[in-house]
Amino acid sequence: MKRITAWRRRPWAGYAVVLAALAAIGVVYAGFSPQTDRAEAHSSAQAAPDLENGRELFNKNCASCHGLNAEGTKDADGNPIAPSLIGVGAASVDFQVTTGRMPAMNPGAQVPRKEPIPTFNTSIKTDYDDPERRKQAEEQLAKAQKNVIDLRAFIQTLGGGPEVPPASAVDPEGGDVALGGKLFRTNCAQCHSFTGQGGALTGGKYAPDLHDVTPTQMYEAMLTGPQAMPVFNDSTLTPKDKQAIIAYLVNVREEPNPGGNGLGRIGPVSEGLVGWLVGLGLLVLAAMWITAKKPKKLKKS
């Protein structure tokens, strides 16, 4: 107790308390802030889809909002609650379900990306050492992949629409990166920022960060225009253009920062913050240290 009393009267005690409080706030914030998990590219096992299973999955997971016949629902005032799924196509279903956006948890300005529900989670971990667990996980993954294929095939039968692109169309290796960069800056950067960091939109909506989006999902998003995103059909951006954009995004997000820490790649805001807090902070500490040095021999004059 005595030591604490002596300690808290030190000149730096106030700064230490402020620093500790700031650190505590940071830790608490980090604990509460939402975390996004990276979704892995899913390998679509090619098998004949089971439409009956698709209908069952639809009834269980989607019909409560989209209606028993996928016709969409409206509230008492006639405002749409959920859109009709007739004609949205398999690509749209695949995008919404594998990014975890659908089934949605709660309505809001925008449905966020999240971990897909277990039925559709095609990105679960299977590399367990225990053969029993590994087998179980692999079975679950196969089941989830089959479920997604069945569901999207079922929706496709309702009224057609864009199909899921083949793996060759989304392969980043086959795209022209320079062209992709140009197209990205003209068509995508105004919402998603220079390298896909994401950005704010009006009315609480936002363009999400593109760091954990798989090439297939990118292609599907351009093709179907989910939520606030416009549709880039094959006459606006040809399949070659789409592949170029995918190639650019994958390339740039895997590219290391040659200049050191990238500071989130969000431009001058984080640069200014670091300059003021760290740069000026260090120099102020240096100034305090230099000022505190008193030469012993020299008399003050």
Next chain:
Amino acid sequence: MSETTTAPPKAVEGTLGFVDERLGSTTFFGRNVKKVFPDHWSFMLGEIALYSFIVLLLTGVYLTFWFKPSMLEVVYDGSYTNLQGVAMSEAYASTLHISFDVRGGLLMRQIHHWAAILFMASILAHMLRVFFTGAYRKPRELNWLIGLAMFTLGILEGLFGYSLPDDLLSGTGLRITQGVAESIPVVGTYIYMFLFGGEFPGQDIVPRLYMLHILLIPALLLALVTAHLMIMWHQKHTAMPVKHQSEKQVYGYPFYPVFMAKTGAYFLFVFGVTALFGAFFQINPVWLYGPYDPGAISSGSQPDWYMGFLEGSLRIMPAWEINAWGHTLSLSVLIPALLPLGIIMTGAAVWPFVEAWVTGDKRQHHVNDRPRNAPVRTAIGMAAVTFYGLLWIAGANDILAERFHISLFATTWFFRVTFFVGPVLAYIITKRICIGLQRKDAESVAHGVESGVIVMSPEGRFSERHEPAREAEMHVLLSKETALPAAPDRDAAGIPAAKGPVGHLRSRLNRAWTLDDIPIEEHGNGGHGEGEQKAIEGSGESREAKR
């Protein structure tokens, strides 16, 4: 002011002898090398600016060896694969060349940019220190104005430098510059055409900005830095109100050898920090932004921090415009471009003179005020900081909305409201805090400071023993001047003083300046001031404290 004279150290004598035998100026050097400088960490803030300016000059020269200020279109074939085969201006291509193909080029670019960030940041911090300690008062008003001019030139210099690489981010900044030029009534389009030499962006703008950036503005800055330092040297540095320091005498270390060593070491610190930043923190990655294309834009396009408050005012401004007689007046661009800048810069420029006029203080000041001892000045300073700060943060509103999951509209409206409310609140709160601190000081002088020793009285009452403040602390506490009472409205014969409307305004402002002032004076034998007495004797606890 005068300095106590002591014999200069031997090392000085030797050097001076050498110089004197050749230039015959020993008296001048002898007098100046032992010039005394007061010590306080906040006096080093201005030096950060000086030294980062030197770093800027050195790294800037390196960059000019390879940078090509040309808008000529070329196809990139350098080593950055993501842009190979893309058509771009020669300016952008040469910036990529510096970044990826010149040895040390990226490091130099990054040091240059970080030094610019620190240059402007330290100027602002230094100005805040000068403002809040009242160091701009007579006789230093001119140096304050020179400082403001350098800050303004620094903003321009930064904007021009940021525009040179002709990447997508800086091109967006130039596009806004063009919009601001065009929004000026009557002459706007002429200014725009004169500046850009044709339709935006044109071929001329980058070479023109380059000349201004590497030649004209640095030369002006260098001249002003010299004037700033010479005036400071001549007038001597202000000092904090510590023991031994007075209006007549500077208390500190001589320039040679102590202060020279300190400031030399500090230069190395500044160089070290900018070099570390250049090596470890990526800044302005133009290769990620891509070449400028008037048809493209990105979200999260912000200027460097010192332009942030202008960006913010542009972002929160409602879309107002007036269309009359076939002309459009874009208030939504004109007002945010000119008004906040005008308020901040004009306000800062006239403030020393306004303050002297209001307080009627025509004396020379060499000892700084503690911020609490000039509550109105401190409160106005905090109101200005709030005004600037809110606009500055508003410049990053989309980043804030995106990172903290807030609605963009909510941020815009928050800043629109706090733009008006924030400075007023800051004024009121700061003034009350200052007066509270004055009361605490008066208490410390009258009753001493808390000793941390709890004593129990015979009746079983606990109280903390107070001890008189130490001499050094007492000196600081007593540095406050009691506000002078305003000149009486009527003279001895009861005749009202002859005052025009301006005179009345001045007396009212003067009253506001001195309102609630708490006199801090030593009283013999720990007695109380008249006003304090009642309040203190009302409580038994304080009586215990006197023992």
